[in-house]
Amino acid sequence: MTAYAAESPLAVAANELDTTVGAAGQLRAQVLLDRAHFSPGEIDGFAGSNQRRAVRGYQQAKALPVTGDLDAGTWAALNADMAPVLVAYALTVEDVGQNYASLPQDMMEQGKLKSLGFESIEEALGERFHASPALLRKLNPTADFSKAGTQLQVPNVVGVAAPAKATKVVVDKSDSTLTLVDAAGNPFAQYPVSSGSQHDPLPLGEWKIVATAVNPTFHYNPALFWDADPTHARATLAAGPNNPVGTRWIDLSKPHYGLHGTAEPASIGKTQSHGCVRLTNWDVERVAAAIGPDVVVVMQE
Template identity: 40%
Template sequence: MMTAQILLDRAGHSPGVIDGYGGGNTSRALRAFEKAQGLEEDGELDDELLSALREQAGSDPLVTRYTLTQEDVAGSFRQVPADMAAMAERDRIGYSSASELLAEKFHMSEGLLAALNPDAELTSAGTEILVVQADSAEIEGTVARIEIDKSASELRAYDSEDNLLASFPATVGSSEFPSPSGAMEVSAIAMEANYTFDPGDQDWGGDEALTIPPGPNNPIGGVWIDLGKDGYGIHGTSDPSSIAKSASHGCVRLTNWDARALARAVESGSTKVAFN
């Protein structure tokens, strides 16, 4: 299953966190790949589909050796506060550990990282570890249109000729805090965004207005694609393993790496967004 997840990631149809186990996000990505390739859409992994994935995604090794850098191990790793008021007192909401940083860097779960490196200590630059060789996190082409399928918990990105460029698992709103319906447009993009909590605009949270500094573990994962209406946006997450397995307060959550890839491929004032 890890093979399929890595190849899907390379092919632009994200399985979310690569964990080696599969599940709903992997099946969704398989169906999206089948649709893009004109194959029967059943989401079932067989030899024919695996061969098509290899042809599309290339023959590079699935796992590669990576040497830890000083940047990987010398970060100011700190436990992330559960309380937003405590978050607001920090300068940045960064990673809590080198393990978390490396797992996100290579689109993996921390469990898979540990399984590939059972005896590794992620504390010294120069240490060699095994990581999956996933996607470069770039979408080939400009995204002209985004479709958010709320029932499928999926975001699809199309070019101006309506070719499916990429698909991602997405967390959307609940019945209590629903995502919107209808048409919107990308109005702004921020790769290192603060999160502003205004209790006057929310039916949840505390009573104090707060500004949470940027970083991968702030409530929006640091990446924000504004949709120009009622505070709705597409953004990252502090918990990539929860994507498409929980509910948001109405916005659309992606893994941080998927949100960054999408943010680099959309255009403010041009890319259209449809919720259905």
């Protein structure tokens, strides 16, 4: 059953079928874009660069005027998805019983840990529901996040069907996006990325997917990082959602390069990387579901 928290105007208004571009409208747009596989990245209810990229990609795929704006035609197409934007979720014993702990920033200290798990329940729930921890708090201002059975309002993004199989992946550095393309050359899904930097440029050209790894460890080699601490040595960092490559590594034919997740979903599309292509953990899982070995990955400026 869907329920809306009476104390949260965002939760109430986000289910209305209108073209408002206030906080509730932005939240609605982001959830619908996520469900349509045109990801706005971390859902936060604020209009930003990732949302605008998602809107542009969605408009192009739907043969709408490509403006990046939430105009009437775009709202009409998005609102064909009539599923509730927010749904009720009850915290479980497992949710509140995890061993949440702050993680050290230093790579060598992280290498001493047996797992790189979530630091808070809000972070864990944000990952599951593709939302910023701040948004979850805003939607549930009086909720006790430490108590099993607490009812929350969360973005309705779980259980969405996986995207179709892609025949090509296009990473566009200038637009900070990764696009899935079908056999006819049509884009049908898009995700924000961080890709390359001045020190570690994106390797332009065509590569192929070699393999994928779920919950990978991270083999830290300071010699490969221009900004590494000179006192650091090689280390293997344990798996976990806060591992530097997140929950999935998609290996490319270019040595040392891949598509992967991140420990910092809010940074995607807004910061640079060390050459690889970073996505939120939930987006890289959707990409992984849509590709296979030998799929071509085009990297372009």
